[in-house]
Amino acid sequence: MPVSIRYTAADGKHSERTLHPYGLVAHSGRWYVTGADPAIGGDRTFRLDRIASARTLPGSFDPPDGPDPAQQVLTGLATAPYRHEVILRIRGTAERIHTRLPVGAAIVTESPDWSRVELRAQRLDWLPAVLASLDLPFVVEKPDELRGLVEALADRLTQSARRGPASTTQLRTGEWDLR
The missing domain is CATH 3.30.70 (Alpha-Beta Plaits)
Incomplete structure (x- = not known):
């Protein structure tokens, strides 16, 4: 089931996103959710402690077969924009x-x-x-x-x-x- 989340990015910017979640991953003491983000037409990873609120939305979706949520989180962390x-x-x-x-x-x-x-x-x-x-x-x-x-x-x-x-x-x- 799709969810709407209010999210605060690392740079402090706030946004509201729709997410089709398909993975929950713990890594280095933090929890992450991975899913499809229809607004960008691709997969995203969000840190759970940066999600201010979440609510379910009507509808459903089929989780993808391909991406491994744990690998997606690790790749996302390794390629995140830093200085x-x-x-x-x-x-x-x-x-x-x-x-x-x-x-x-x-x-x-x-x-x-x-x-x-x-x-x-x-x-x-x-x-x-x-x-x-x-x-x-x-x-x-x-x-x-x-x-x-x-x-x-x-x-x-x-x-x-x-x-x-x-x-x-x-x-x-x-x-x-x-x-």
Whole structure:
């Protein structure tokens, strides 16, 4: 049965939508509903906590055979509009890459040598440490800003590795400069 929902998008805009729901998915502590949106002629995913109200509408519809609601939610999350579009090449399998970049965060396209990784992010500051934790060779295709953040992390790690052990007195008195 179709439903009418009042929805608040991530940018704060309010809308009223008609939805033909066919999937309810829990992911990372949030609930999502997937369905056909007749106004756009395609499928949509909505976060349940952003739905202010819902009411049933007269009529019925047949749920589609094709889309898997869980996969639709994960793909929607990975391709949602964020401030930064990130494209990487990582020498590793999708399985290994997804240990640090979950399916809901990144789309991984495997190839024999280098996998292509696409993700969206509001901020980039968390990504260099995640890439380092993969312990796999990688190339930042875009954005250039991420390359600078990776270099800065590498410099800080190199400086830390070159320091000798400090005594408790040196740490307490600031004699051992940690900058």
